[in-house]
Amino acid sequence: MTAHPVDEKLPALKMATSGLQHVAAMYAGVVAPPLIVGAAVGLSGTDLTFLTGACLFTAGLATFLQTLGFWKIGARLPFVNGVTFAGVAPMTAIVTSAKDKSDALPMIFGAVIVAGVLGFIAAPFFSKAVRFFPPVVTGSVITLIGVSLLPVAFGWAQGPDPTASDYGSTTNLTLAGATLLIVLLLRRFTRGFVKQIAVLLGLVIGTLIAIPFGATDFGPVAHADVVGFPTPFHFGAPTFHIAAILSMCVVMVVSMTESTADMLALGEIVERPSDEKVIAAGLRADTLGSALSPFFNGFMCSAFAQNIGLVAMTKIRSRFVVAVGGGFLVLMGLCPMAASLIAVVPRPVLGGAGVVLFGSVAASGIQTLVRAGLEKDNNVLIVAVSLAVGIIPITTPDFYHAFPETARIVLDSGISTGCVAAVLLNLVFNHLGRSQDAEDVTHPMEAGQELTPTH
Numbered sequence: 001m002t003a004h005p006v007d008e009k010l011p012a013l014k015m016a017t018s019g020l021q022h023v024a025a026m027y028a029g030v031v032a033p034p035l036i037v038g039a040a041v042g043l044s045g046t047d048l049t050f051l052t053g054a055c056l057f058t059a060g061l062a063t064f065l066q067t068l069g070f071w072k073i074g075a076r077l078p079f080v081n082g083v084t085f086a087g088v089a090p091m092t093a094i095v096t097s098a099k100d101k102s103d104a105l106p107m108i109f110g111a112v113i114v115a116g117v118l119g120f121i122a123a124p125f126f127s128k129a130v131r132f133f134p135p136v137v138t139g140s141v142i143t144l145i146g147v148s149l150l151p152v153a154f155g156w157a158q159g160p161d162p163t164a165s166d167y168g169s170t171t172n173l174t175l176a177g178a179t180l181l182i183v184l185l186l187r188r189f190t191r192g193f194v195k196q197i198a199v200l201l202g203l204v205i206g207t208l209i210a211i212p213f214g215a216t217d218f219g220p221v222a223h224a225d226v227v228g229f230p231t232p233f234h235f236g237a238p239t240f241h242i243a244a245i246l247s248m249c250v251v252m253v254v255s256m257t258e259s260t261a262d263m264l265a266l267g268e269i270v271e272r273p274s275d276e277k278v279i280a281a282g283l284r285a286d287t288l289g290s291a292l293s294p295f296f297n298g299f300m301c302s303a304f305a306q307n308i309g310l311v312a313m314t315k316i317r318s319r320f321v322v323a324v325g326g327g328f329l330v331l332m333g334l335c336p337m338a339a340s341l342i343a344v345v346p347r348p349v350l351g352g353a354g355v356v357l358f359g360s361v362a363a364s365g366i367q368t369l370v371r372a373g374l375e376k377d378n379n380v381l382i383v384a385v386s387l388a389v390g391i392i393p394i395t396t397p398d399f400y401h402a403f404p405e406t407a408r409i410v411l412d413s414g415i416s417t418g419c420v421a422a423v424l425l426n427l428v429f430n431h432l433g434r435s436q437d438a439e440d441v442t443h444p445m446e447a448g449q450e451l452t453p454t455h
Helices: 014-042 045-067 085-097 101-130 135-158 170-189 192-196 199-214 219-223 242-269 277-295 307-312 319-334 334-341 347-370 377-395 405-411 412-430 444-450
Strands: 080-083 301-303
Touching: 014 080, 014 085, 014 307, 014 347, 045 080, 045 277, 045 301, 045 319, 045 334, 085 101, 085 242, 101 242, 101 277, 101 412, 135 170, 135 219, 135 307, 135 347, 135 412, 135 444, 170 199, 170 347, 192 199, 192 277, 192 301, 199 307, 199 347, 199 444, 242 277, 242 301, 242 307, 242 347, 242 412, 301 377, 307 347, 307 377, 319 412, 377 412
Parallel strands: none
Antiparallel strands: 080 301
């Protein structure tokens, strides 16, 4: 019996290069939170490098849990895990509230451990919400995931530092555009293996083009250590404070909501629909990875939506490819010099590639919506309002500025607010009272069987 593409083991070279593509796509997202939080704490350059390496290491471990799994843990899908950006605001708030900045990281680590354990316990109950995710909901959420990520790519295209004089310069935008063009040309005029690693090749070529413009900095490689290990509790043993724990529990709920949406999206893309059992296993991997991460000085882990776009575009659906990517992350955590190689890629070059990756996610959502029965007015309203609600934090970041900080953790996530809006509207229009369009509501698993690959 032929193995499903998700369980297929590809040739070694293809596994390695494709896995490296996943690392390149998510690297900036993994290192940004520790850089921001570490700077808020006031860490030295050495400790900041250590914290970043620890987050790469724990991201690799969490990716192993998702892709390879054991027992009832792991979605066993090509799912990349890393530090969730949703936790940045509450973590910096914890740093601000700490009387002694040296106590901040132990407070964060303790809160993440508790939130991870509670999330692990809640995973099977949380997964039962899958029946409230028919195509009209999943399509809306998948589209929002892509739309929410696109501003990240646009920011990368302008440069690494918004305060720098060259931010948004003609040079940076040209490098981003050139990288985008290279990826498109490779996708259009090449075949087979070269076509599948077009993003990786685009990043390499874009980096080489950037050298004459002085946009490529090899300093991180020259100053990086060859070997390093994230010593357990390097910043001190975890401490447990109620306020910090509550804030990170809210982040965990947001993270679990986004991961559920991501698993549903990825399940459709790889033609292995994510049912309640898969989602529960995936959430267990997320939460267990989060609970273990602080032991190695890492933060809360969650699924990385940007890598879903890479799966959709390349059509490489093997979970073992992503597991290899997890192996690269672990090696980077153990070898700072290896980690610095990815850091050499200029941010504008990443931005050019990101347009393709994140746009592919949005396109996948649109393809799902096409099959969601939009000829019915109820479904049109669900899509219209949920997209509008989800886009608010993207277009108007300060829209919820008057709300409490805890509430903003949820409200400032367009994916979470749009997802909640879509689920509630679907309940009101298609479940409560069994409206006349109720027959159009299909269980997501049944709908998944009718879907074609969303590339």
